[in-house]
Amino acid sequence: MISSTTNIRVRYAETDKMGIVYHTNYFVWFEMCRVEMLDNIGLSYRDLESRGYLLPVLDISASYKKSAHFDDRLTVTCFIDEPPTLRINISYEVRRSDELLVTGSSRHAFMSPEGRPLKPPKDIIQHFETYFPR
Amino acid sequence: MISSTTNIRVRYAETDKMGIVYHTNYFVWFEMCRVEMLDNIGLSYRDLESRGYLLPVLDISASYKKSAHFDDRLTVTCFIDEPPTLRINISYEVRRSDELLVTGSSRHAFMSPEGRPLKPPKDIIQHFETYFPR
Amino acid sequence: MISSTTNIRVRYAETDKMGIVYHTNYFVWFEMCRVEMLDNIGLSYRDLESRGYLLPVLDISASYKKSAHFDDRLTVTCFIDEPPTLRINISYEVRRSDELLVTGSSRHAFMSPEGRPLKPPKDIIQHFETYFPR
Amino acid sequence: MISSTTNIRVRYAETDKMGIVYHTNYFVWFEMCRVEMLDNIGLSYRDLESRGYLLPVLDISASYKKSAHFDDRLTVTCFIDEPPTLRINISYEVRRSDELLVTGSSRHAFMSPEGRPLKPPKDIIQHFETYFPR
Numbered sequence: 317m318i319s320s321t322t323n324i325r326v327r328y329a330e331t332d333k334m335g336i337v338y339h340t341n342y343f344v345w346f347e348m349c350r351v352e353m354l355d356n357i358g359l360s361y362r363d364l365e366s367r368g369y370l371l372p373v374l375d376i377s378a379s380y381k382k383s384a385h386f387d388d389r390l391t392v393t394c395f396i397d398e399p400p401t402l403r404i405n406i407s408y409e410v411r412r413s414d415e416l417l418v419t420g421s422s423r424h425a426f427m428s429p430e431g432r433p434l435k436p437p438k439d440i441i442q443h444f445e446t447y448f449p450r
Numbered sequence: 451m452i453s454s455t456t457n458i459r460v461r462y463a464e465t466d467k468m469g470i471v472y473h474t475n476y477f478v479w480f481e482m483c484r485v486e487m488l489d490n491i492g493l494s495y496r497d498l499e500s501r502g503y504l505l506p507v508l509d510i511s512a513s514y515k516k517s518a519h520f521d522d523r524l525t526v527t528c529f530i531d532e533p534p535t536l537r538i539n540i541s542y543e544v545r546r547s548d549e550l551l552v553t554g555s556s557r558h559a560f561m562s563p564e565g566r567p568l569k570p571p572k573d574i575i576q577h578f579e580t581y582f583p584r
Numbered sequence: 585m586i587s588s589t590t591n592i593r594v595r596y597a598e599t600d601k602m603g604i605v606y607h608t609n610y611f612v613w614f615e616m617c618r619v620e621m622l623d624n625i626g627l628s629y630r631d632l633e634s635r636g637y638l639l640p641v642l643d644i645s646a647s648y649k650k651s652a653h654f655d656d657r658l659t660v661t662c663f664i665d666e667p668p669t670l671r672i673n674i675s676y677e678v679r680r681s682d683e684l685l686v687t688g689s690s691r692h693a694f695m696s697p698e699g700r701p702l703k704p705p706k707d708i709i710q711h712f713e714t715y716f717p718r
Numbered sequence: 719m720i721s722s723t724t725n726i727r728v729r730y731a732e733t734d735k736m737g738i739v740y741h742t743n744y745f746v747w748f749e750m751c752r753v754e755m756l757d758n759i760g761l762s763y764r765d766l767e768s769r770g771y772l773l774p775v776l777d778i779s780a781s782y783k784k785s786a787h788f789d790d791r792l793t794v795t796c797f798i799d800e801p802p803t804l805r806i807n808i809s810y811e812v813r814r815s816d817e818l819l820v821t822g823s824s825r826h827a828f829m830s831p832e833g834r835p836l837k838p839p840k841d842i843i844q845h846f847e848t849y850f851p852r
Contacts, residue, residue, distance in 0.1 A: 328753070328763075329608065329746045331601035333499075333654055334563070338597055339507045340474040344731045351730070351789070361730075362789040365467075373473045377511035383565060386601055387753070387764040429468070431517060462619070462629075463612040463742065465735035467788055472731055478597045485596070485655070495596075496655040520735055521619070521630040602831070607775045608742040641741045645779035651833060697736070699785060 318396040318447045320353035324410075326388045336383035342418050343376060346408045349394040350422075353406075357447060359440065369437055370427045371404070378408075378420035388412055399448040400441065452530040452581045454487035458544075460522045470517035476552050477510060480542045483528040484556075487540075491581060493574065503571055504561045505538070512542075512554035522546055533582040534575065586664040586715045588621035592678075594656045604651035610686050611644060614676045617662040618690075621674075625715060627708065637705055638695045639672070646676075646688035656680055667716040668709065720798040720849045722755035726812075728790045738785035744820050745778060748810045751796040752824075755808075759849060761842065771839055772829045773806070780810075780822035790814055801850040802843065 324345050332338040351361045364371070384390055395407045403423055410418040426434040458479055466472040485495045498505070518524055529541045537557055544552040560568040592613050600606040619629045632639065652658055663675045676688040694702040726747050734740040753763045766773065786792055797809045805825055812820040828836040 327746060328600060328749050329606055332596060333599035333601070333603045334504055334506065335601045336506075336565075339510065340477045340597065343474045343477070344729060347730050360789075365788075370468055372468065372470075372517075373514055375511070375513045376473065377509070379509045380507055383506075386767075387762075431470075461612060462615050462734060463740055466730060467733035467735070467737045469735045474731065478595060481596050494655075499654075520633075521628075602772055602774065604774075604833075607778065608745045611742045611745070638736055640736065640738075640785075641782055643779070643781045644741065645777070647777045648775055651774075699738075 318353060318357060318444075319393060320349060320356045321391050321393045322349040322352050324348075324390040324392055326384055326386050326390065328386055331386050334383075336385055337388075339378070339380060342378050342380075342408075342410060342420065345390075345392045345410065346376075346378075346394065346406075346420055346422060349392040349408065350406060353394050353396070357443070359443065364440070367437070368428060369434060369440075370429060371424045372427050374403070374423045374425055376420070376422040378418055380418050382412075382415060382417045384410070384412060384417055390417070396444075396447075399445050400436065402436065452487060452491060452578075453527060454483060454490045455525050455527045456483040456486050458482075458524040458526055460518055460520050460524065462520055465520050468517075470519060471522075473512070473514060476512050476514075476542075476544060476554065479524075479526045479544065480510070480512075480528065480540075480554055480556060483526040483542065484540060487528050487530070491577070493577065498574070501571070502562060503568060503574075504563060505558045506561050508537070508557045508559055510554070510556040512552055514552050516546075516549060516551045518544070518546060518551055524551070530578075530581075533579050534570065536570065586621060586625060586712075587661060588617060588624045589659050589661045590617040590620050592616075592658040592660055594652055594654050594658065596654055599654050602651075604653055605656075607646070607648060610646050610648075610676075610678060610688065613658075613660045613678065614644075614646075614662065614674075614688055614690060617660040617676065618674060621662050621664070625711070627711065632708070635705070636696060637702060637708075638697060639692045640695050642671070642691045642693055644688070644690040646686055648686050650680075650683060650685045652678070652680060652685055658685070664712075664715075667713050668704065670704065720755060720759060720846075721795060722751060722758045723793050723795045724751040724754050726750075726792040726794060728786055728788050728792065730788055733788050736785075738787060739790075741780070741782060744780050744782075744810075744812060744822065747792075747794045747812065748778075748780075748796065748808075748822055748824060751794040751810065752808060755796050755798070759845070761845065766842070769839070770830060771836060771842075772831060773826045774829050776805070776825045776827055778822070778824040780820055782820050784814075784817060784819045786812070786814060786819055792819070798846075798849075801847050802838065804838065 330341040408420040464475040542554040678686040732743040810822040
């Protein structure tokens with residue numbers, strides 16, 4: 317399994333008139349966690365893109381259990397449970413200390429800058445596999 | 451069934467460095483469609499909130515089939531397929547003319563401004579029911 | 585003078601925990617007004633970009649006099665007071681019926697997709713000039 | 719003088735189709751810097767709000783000299799040059815290591831949650847003054 321945790325401090329801009337975090341911001345935090353998770357295993361999403369591999373979202377979802385507020389300190393943890401093949405599946409948990417606020421998941425595929433589906437680059441897949449010993 | 455269609459012209463601010471619409475913006479458009487759908491059946495979301503009833507998102511998801519671009523004219527259609535009870539389930543389709551770009555769904559419950567779960571207001575539920583003749 | 589008016593209905597996503605429109609959203613609306621103003625004089629910003637001419641913001645400012653709220657219907661009016669040369673200066677007014685809420689201004693220059701400053705395309709400048717008869 | 723520096727890592731969501739940071743995001747970063755600057759002098763913006771004092775933006779501006787990109791590490795520095803009275807004036811500088819990318823300024827006043835202008839709370843003003851010895 318690969319996992320990584322990102323620390324978030326809620327921005328004023330991320331609240332809405334309910335006084336809580338507007339629901340779409342969690343998806344932005346999911347993405348920050350994805351980027352840091354790749355960093356942690358020695359892959360830079362920026363480099364991946366300069367090699368011509370984009371990783372757009374195919375599906376995404378979230379379940380909201382509790383609200384977060386302005387200035388809250390949160391942790392976003394993301395997980396890859398199985399070695400990526402054509403698709404990369406990622407799950408997410410957002411917490412305020414040990415309270416679970418939001419869970420989610422996303423699915424990704426490799427795409428060219430022109431929007432064409434791409435086979436995953438071999439070296440990337442092999443690199444991922446080293447994290448899933450048989 | 452209740453349904454409603456909202457017209458969108460993609461804003462520059464809604465794009466990202468892939469040159470396409472950033473994936474969270476579809477959720478904002480879903481919300482615009484919800485608000486207009488309520489309008490169309492004579493309910494104002496603004497009024498509902500001033501009566502003390504918020505309708506936060508419990509779960510939300512989207513599947514991305516094709517990309518949208520800056521300045522595209524899109525339609526977002528939202529549907530309520532069954533009379534709301536404790537929960538309101540809504541589904542969504544985003545199209546560029548007849549190309550289906552994105553589908554989604556969301557689930558909502560009534561909440562007080564202090565974040566307490568509320569029973570749905572009786573008049574609202576009765577109003578919804580008139581759209582689902584037996 | 586060239587001017588144009590864009591109609592806005594405030595989105596829920598555009599509010600913050602003060603219960604009013606978050607201040608940066610006015611800049612997004614300014615941009616929508618710029619795009620529609622170009623449309624109105626027969627220039628498409630999308631086409632301009634595909635010809636390799638971007639129009640990034642050099643300077644921007646806003647003064648906030650009154651707040652706007654969720655679901656408000658607003659008008660954004662933008663003005664070009666003098667024929668553009670190397671720079672394009674635009675001013676803005678946001679109103680709720682006849683109440684003036686926000687004023688602003690922005691300055692733009694032509695740039696290549698690689699970020700290099702460009703001379704304004706001749707045909708565009710000439711086109712602008714027809715709106716400023718001597 | 720009071721000043722404070724906030725570290726930013728550019729989020730994917732903060733880019734636009736030019737491939738650079740969308741111009742309104744700098745204003746969000748300005749706000750993060752304001753909040754951390756208040757922290758650093760022992761004032762919590764969250765607490766200020768729970769005491770009934772909001773600090774909305776009256777005027778704001780930015781000048782864009784160079785672009786920032788996805789994943790860039792930036793510093794935002796904000797300054798209060800003179801003791802706040804009825805208004806608080808703040809200036810900003812955004813840098814990528816020692817390259818100056820963006821400068822800006824904002825002006826704020828105290829407001830009640832109902833939108834009424836308020837005199838600044840005496841203890842806050844006195845606290846600010848300790849940072850400006852005569």
